[in-house]
Amino acid sequence: MLSFEELTGNPVAKRAIEVAAVGGLKVALVALDREAARALAEAASALGTGYVFMLTPCPCGNWGSPRPCNCEPEEIKAHQRSVAWKEALREADVWACVHGPDQNELQEFLGGQRGEPLRAIVRRVGAARPWFRERLGEAVQDLTRNARELLLKAAEAYQFSWMDIRCVLRAAEAIRALGDAPTIEAAHVAEAVEYRPQRLRGRIIP
Numbered sequence: 303m304l305s306f307e308e309l310t311g312n313p314v315a316k317r318a319i320e321v322a323a324v325g326g327l328k329v330a331l332v333a334l335d336r337e338a339a340r341a342l343a344e345a346a347s348a349l350g351t352g353y354v355f356m357l358t359p360c361p362c363g364n365w366g367s368p369r370p371c372n373c374e375p376e377e378i379k380a381h382q383r384s385v386a387w388k389e390a391l392r393e394a395d396v397w398a399c400v401h402g403p404d405q406n407e408l409q410e411f412l413g414g415q416r417g418e419p420l421r422a423i424v425r426r427v428g429a430a431r432p433w434f435r436e437r438l439g440e441a442v443q444d445l446t447r448n449a450r451e452l453l454l455k456a457a458e459a460y461q462f463s464w465m466d467i468r469c470v471l472r473a474a475e476a477i478r479a480l481g482d483a484p485t486i487e488a489a490h491v492a493e494a495v496e497y498r499p500q501r502l503r504g505r506i507i508p
């Protein structure tokens with residue numbers, strides 16, 4: 303089995319489990335590559351992330367990846383209406399796709415390069431956790447003006463529910479704590495918005 307360190311690439315999914323670990327958030331990993339997703343799910347549990355949903359995009363597992371998917375559009379929709387998907391859409395705070403290796407990542411791997419050691423991420427999460435504020439009100443107070451404007455724009459563009467708003471604010475607060483920043487900046491909100499499932503529409507979610 304591939305270990306977390308052996309997995310070169312997948313920076314977004316790696317970052318997502320780190321943010322979730324700091325913010326006490328539930329993660330949904332859409333496995334476009336099962337081996338990589340398994341390594342990431344193990345790392346998430348080592349980081350103390352409470353709940354990880356593992357999802358496949360379609361019955362064959364290739365929808366949204368460079369590999370050919372032979373599922374019919376109706377089959378994909380039915381697959382994503384399954385109990386597992388419904389539960390994840392209801393419960394998961396932070397969403398990320400886990401990709402297979404691209405040419406660069408494979409070259410790095412074959413050249414002996416390794417990803418960041420898990421213990422380094424465990425240390426970073428441990429250092430940030432005491433600075434994460436559970437109370438949403440405190441995070442809201444510390445949004446910069448640009449961050450607030452960006453959140454308003456995203457809420458309108460994606461028709462955010464209160465659940466979306468809570469998830470984005472908690473993720474943005476976790477990102478702030480990881481960066482040891484005094485306020486929640488627009489960049490923190492922008493990254494947090496990327497972790498909502500609405501961002502997967504048209505790519506993974508039909």
Ligand SMILES: [Zn+2]
Pocket residue numbers: 360361362363364365371372373
């Ligand atoms: Zn398929």
